[in-house]
Amino acid sequence: MEPTQAEIASAAAALRAGEVVAFPTETVYGLGASARDAAAVRRVFELKRRPMSHPLIVHLADARQLPQWAEPLSAAAQRLAARFWPGPLTLVLPRAAGVSDLVTGGQSTVAVRVPVHPVAQRLLAEFGDGIAAPSANRYGHVSPTRAQHVRDEFGASLRWLLDGGDCDVGLESTIVDCSGAVPRLLRPGSITLAQLRTVVPQIEAGAAQDSPRVPGSDAAHYAPGTALALVADDAIEGTVARSAAAGRRCAVLARRPPRGAVSVAAWIDAGADAVHYGHDLYANLRELDRAGAARILVQAPPDGDAWDAVRDRLRRAADPAAQSELNDALSPGVLT
Numbered sequence: 200m201e202p203t204q205a206e207i208a209s210a211a212a213a214l215r216a217g218e219v220v221a222f223p224t225e226t227v228y229g230l231g232a233s234a235r236d237a238a239a240v241r242r243v244f245e246l247k248r249r250p251m252s253h254p255l256i257v258h259l260a261d262a263r264q265l266p267q268w269a270e271p272l273s274a275a276a277q278r279l280a281a282r283f284w285p286g287p288l289t290l291v292l293p294r295a296a297g298v299s300d301l302v303t304g305g306q307s308t309v310a311v312r313v314p315v316h317p318v319a320q321r322l323l324a325e326f327g328d329g330i331a332a333p334s335a336n337r338y339g340h341v342s343p344t345r346a347q348h349v350r351d352e353f354g355a356s357l358r359w360l361l362d363g364g365d366c367d368v369g370l371e372s373t374i375v376d377c378s379g380a381v382p383r384l385l386r387p388g389s390i391t392l393a394q395l396r397t398v399v400p401q402i403e404a405g406a407a408q409d410s411p412r413v414p415g416s417d418a419a420h421y422a423p424g425t426a427l428a429l430v431a432d433d434a435i436e437g438t439v440a441r442s443a444a445a446g447r448r449c450a451v452l453a454r455r456p457p458r459g460a461v462s463v464a465a466w467i468d469a470g471a472d473a474v475h476y477g478h479d480l481y482a483n484l485r486e487l488d489r490a491g492a493a494r495i496l497v498q499a500p501p502d503g504d505a506w507d508a509v510r511d512r513l514r515r516a517a518d519p520a521a522q523s524e525l526n527d528a529l530s531p532g533v534l535t
């Protein structure tokens with residue numbers, strides 16, 4: 200299943216030649232280009248149809264390459280890197296001189312990550328330099344956690360794809376901004392705020408007024424084609440029934456089986472474990488998207504640190520119109 204060394208070497212040569220290479224990481228698949236090659240980086244934006252102002256993460260084989268990309272690490276950044284690299288953590292750092300504005304979105308910071316996935320590691324080591332890579336999906340879509348997802352997104356327009364099987368984590372990396380006086384969690388991921396705080400207790404949750412922009416945290420992101428809405432646990436069956444009576448079948452992502460008979464296009468019981476749920480989330484959303492339903496209903500995730508990343512992605516995946524229609528139907532008369 201794993202790519203051979205010859206395939207890795209060809210992919211690295213393709214990167215050197217300015218081509219775009221999709222590759223697996225432990226979080227999601229990335230769409231990579233040499234971070235020093237402006238034309239190649241531009242091609243990544245074009246393929247993704249992503250606005251040019253959205254910065255990319257620079258992936259490195261080893262933290263020892265950092266000085267070429269970022270200013271020397273603060274004490275907090277050093278502790279985070281020592282504890283969580285290689286792994287699913289991205290640090291936003293003051294950028295080094297010469298890092299392309301295309302990579303940083305014209306900001307004074309650069310996002311850097313050292314992934315642990317063996318195929319990513321082999322590619323980065325063979326390439327020997329930074330690979331700028333966003334998630335390998337069209338802008339706003341659900342991120343890919345399998346090679347087939349990447350093929351589904353880009354088809355023949357993408358020549359290079361390394362297949363590393365299923366991504367271990369399944370959700371994008373935790374992003375911590377270490378460019379200001381106080382480190383801040385900008386995007387929750389599988390490394391939770393509590394885990395980060397065991398290393399750097401003063402990390403704040405969420406962006407400040409003057410934090411670097413994280414455009415991937417815009418609303419309407421990570422979204423399937425079928426409009427998605429979040430629904431409280433005890434309202435699922437009723438919502439499904441009302442919708443079916445109106446001739447619109449729902450596809451459901453829940454953490455339990457249905458209570459009684461339901462008329463649905465699909466029902467996935469993704470279980471009650473946050474890690475497992477997160478691992479399967481994007482594959483499940485893609486499957487429900489193919490069910491031909493009028494709506495995807497998702498059982499609202501529970502509170503608690505372990506579900507932060509899942510809650511964040513599902514909130515952004517929700518379709519605002521579908522969500523407010525559902526909220527109105529569930530609480531008639533409240534919004535008069």
Ligand code: TXA
Nearest residue numbers: 226229254308309310333334371372411412413414415
């Ligand atoms: O797990 C991941 O992080 C995956 C894998 C491929 O590494 N990559 C990923 O990339 O999710 P992308 O581009 O889909 O999301 C990166 C996020 C975006 O929201 C972007 O705005 C933010 O990181 N970002 C990148 N550079 C930044 C910077 N200098 N300051 C603030 N945010 C930044």
Ligand code: MG
Nearest residue numbers: 333334342415
């Ligand atoms: Mg993305």
